[in-house]
Amino acid sequence: MxxxxxxxxxxxxxxxxxxxxxxxxxxxxxxxxxxxxxxxxxxxxxxxxxxxxxxxxxxxxxxxxxxxxxxxxxxxxxxxxxxxxxxxxxxxxxxxxxxxxxxxxRDKMAARKRLRHLGPDFAGCVTPDEAAAAAARLGAVVVKPARGSGSIGVRACASSDEAREWTQRLLADGATEVVVEQEIVGPEFSVEVLAGEVVCVTAKHLGPAPFFVEYGHDVPAAAPDAIAEAAKTALAACGLGDGTAHVELRWAHGRPWLIEINPRLAGGLIPRLVRHALGRDLVTEVVAAAAGMPVDRRPGTHTHASIRFLVPGAGTVTEVSGVDEARVMPGVLEAVCTAAVGQDLETTGSFTDRRGYVVALGPTAATAAARADAAHARIRIAVAPAAVPASR
Known part of the structure; x- marks a missing residue:
């Protein structure tokens, strides 16, 4: 067997x-x-x-x-x-x-304390009033659960009142502590690390504020060398220098700023983009390592891959069209839509808002991105806002 x-x-x-x-x-x-x-x-x-x-x-x-x-x-x-x-x-x-x-x-407060020199100023808070006081000191902030994933519960707060209200909601939803950190404005990247090796840097496209839903990724990204170096420094400081991680950073004021460390392979189908663009099957490498089997880490190709997610609003889906047309557009490898007519959609300001995606390849980063954007634009998910019950 x-x-x-x-x-x-x-x-x-x-x-x-x-x-x-x-x-x-x-x-x-x-x-x-x-x-x-x-x-x-x-x-x-x-x-x-x-x-x-x-x-x-x-x-x-x-x-x-x-x-x-x-x-x-x-x-x-x-x-x-x-x-x-x-x-x-x-x-x-x-x-x-x-x-x-x-x-x-995984403990964002524990990681922040070890990595003060790499990230924004922050505070750990266990009450809404503590969060409001931290926001008053730090200015525009991001409030997130101390333990979480997939952008769930992460929100930009422009004032003390917003920080207080969002913290109150997170605590009511089961969080025991929140991190309130200075908001860093600038392009966002992630560094994909496997067994201590930087495989590539990913450029990330975020949806509208105040949330941080990732609407797309580009692999590999042209990024300052300091981005990858900061990721390696952060992993070593946390004791995961030879591990696998998806490290998120922003570039602002001429330097990298650590956002968070995820001690796992990236989500958002980034491993699939890496396989298409660089010929590295990160999932197979991780599985082989877990089983103590030899791992082949040689890259096989070098092109560019982009993904764009379908993120409709809340309401009832009235139309889905353009998916078949998107699949046959130049450079498109995949076009998937999980929304169906009649389905009621809710939005949470997290990765769960995504209802499909398109993946495209190109000889340059710009070409791959343009092809993914064009295929994404071809797909239409029409949504009728949910009816508001009449008051009595």
């Missing part, structure tokens, strides 16, 4: 499926360890083996993994479970990153 790779829960935007397929391509048997697979449509599509466990309990995860014969590795495509997977791997004597370093990176 094939050796087992345990996948603790899953990313919900595509990478989880890629992890399972990569495991199979390496001769491994992927097994999803989950409280419930209903959130992962690809499980049925791939006929994936599933083991039920309380994945919120690290001891239960270790026990479930230990009960499986032939486990070669334990990992996760979800940032929320990558620390749990790393601790299970260490407990079982399997390969994996340092779980303590992952814990530091």
């Amino acid at each position: 094939a050796p087992v790779l345990v996948l603790v829960e899953s990313n919900t935007t595509g990478t989880g499926r890629d992890f399972a397929l990569a495991a199979r391509s390496l001769g491994l048997r992927p097994v999803l360890l989950t409280k419930g697979e209903r959130h992962y449509p690809y499980v049925a599509e791939l006929d994936l083996d599933v083991v039920r466990a309380d994945t919120a309990d690290p001891a239960a995860v270790v026990a479930a993994c230990a009960a499986l014969p032939g486990v070669r590795g334990v990992t996760s495509s979800s940032e929320y479970f990558i620390e749990t997977a790393a601790r299970a791997a260490r407990e079982l004597g399997l390969p994996g990153p340092d779980p303590d370093a992952i814990a530091v990176c």
Whole structure:
């Protein structure tokens, strides 16, 4: 029987499926360890083996993994479970990153304290009044949960009152601490790091304020060398110098500013862009490393890839058109729309607002971006605002 790779829960935007397929391509048997697979449509599509466990309990995860014969590795495509997977791997004597370093990176306050010299001024706050006082001191700020992912709960606040109100909402939604940090205005990049190696820099396109929804990415990006160097410095300071990470920074005032460290592969289908543009299959490399298998890190191609996401507003979808036309436009590799006529859409100011995407290639960054923009413009998702109930 094939050796087992345990996948603790899953990313919900595509990478989880890629992890399972990569495991199979390496001769491994992927097994999803989950409280419930209903959130992962690809499980049925791939006929994936599933083991039920309380994945919120690290001891239960270790026990479930230990009960499986032939486990070669334990990992996760979800940032929320990558620390749990790393601790299970260490407990079982399997390969994996340092779980303590992952814990530091995932705790935005702990990371900020270690990296004061790389990032904006900040404060950790546990009450709305503390957040308002911090905003009064710092000026325009960004308020975010101390632990989170995917831009969920992240908002720019231009005043103390806004910071107070947003913090009150985050605490009501379950956050126990928020980070209030000086807003840095400038182009945003992410550095994709694998086993301590900078693979590439990604240029990021953000949606309208006050939120930070990523509307697109370009790979590879032309960026100052100091961007990649700052990412490596930050990872080393957090104890993840030889690990895998998606490090977000902004360029302002002639220097890089660290926004946050995500101790995992990038989301937003960036690994797929890297594969198209540079010939590096980051997902397969991570899966191979988790199973202690040799990893081929040689680049195979060099072109440019861009992705643009479909982000309609809230309301009821009345029309979806142009997807087939977008698929056959020059340079387009993929055009996907998940919205359907009659569907009621909500917006949260996070990655969950995205309802599809287009991916395009080009010989230059400008060409790839223009092709993705053109295909994106061809797709129409018409939305009728939700009706407001009549008052009585």
